[in-house]
Amino acid sequence: GQQLNQSPQSMFIQEGEDVSMNCTSSSIFNTWLWYKQDPGEGPVLLIALYKAGELTSNGRLTAQFGITRKDSFLNISASIPSDVGIYFCAGQLGNTPLVFGKGTRLSVIA
């Protein structure tokens, strides 16, 4: 099945640093979603993007829907220890099933 290329696979950062991760696809989507998964939990939606070029914020998180509709990025500003987890991007075209990236594992060093 189709896969998204999500990078980086993992990150170790100092508390207070900014974080950036992205997803790219060989095909276009009309929805991009970003999820966070805490250990032992299911993924929780962070940000949903529905329009090419859209830039949306949720607190310290900012995500953008790439203008080509084939990519998206997520930025986290001023990271804190509770940002630790696995972040997943997901893309969707119409009513077709969501396609997930393999995740970015974020570790924050206090």
Add this chain to the structure above:
Amino acid sequence: EAQVTQNPRYLITVTGKKLTVTCSQNMNHEYMSWYRQDPGLGLRQIYYSMNVEVTDKGDVPEGYKVSRKEKRNFPLILESPSPNQTSLYFCASSLVGTGVIDTQYFGPGTRLTVL
């Protein structure tokens, strides 16, 4: 409280012993889906359902069955589990509106070990 529930949360079983993992949502969502999560592979879709009595294969359907007799329930059935089905399983649901599947809400996960 709006939620997706799964049972059991943890299960250890043996090869060949049929099992069912239940999933239920209370948000009146049309769309429901099952995923498995394995290290380094992310989330892979097993089956999905656009509405009652409508189910379709996802990326990795082999060895699994589903049914959607009621809107709120979407059980995952393993008729003859094998060790390669040891994984973390997630159920998810969402609305279907204006031709687009809305954002998905995930259950807490079921960790299955097949010996």
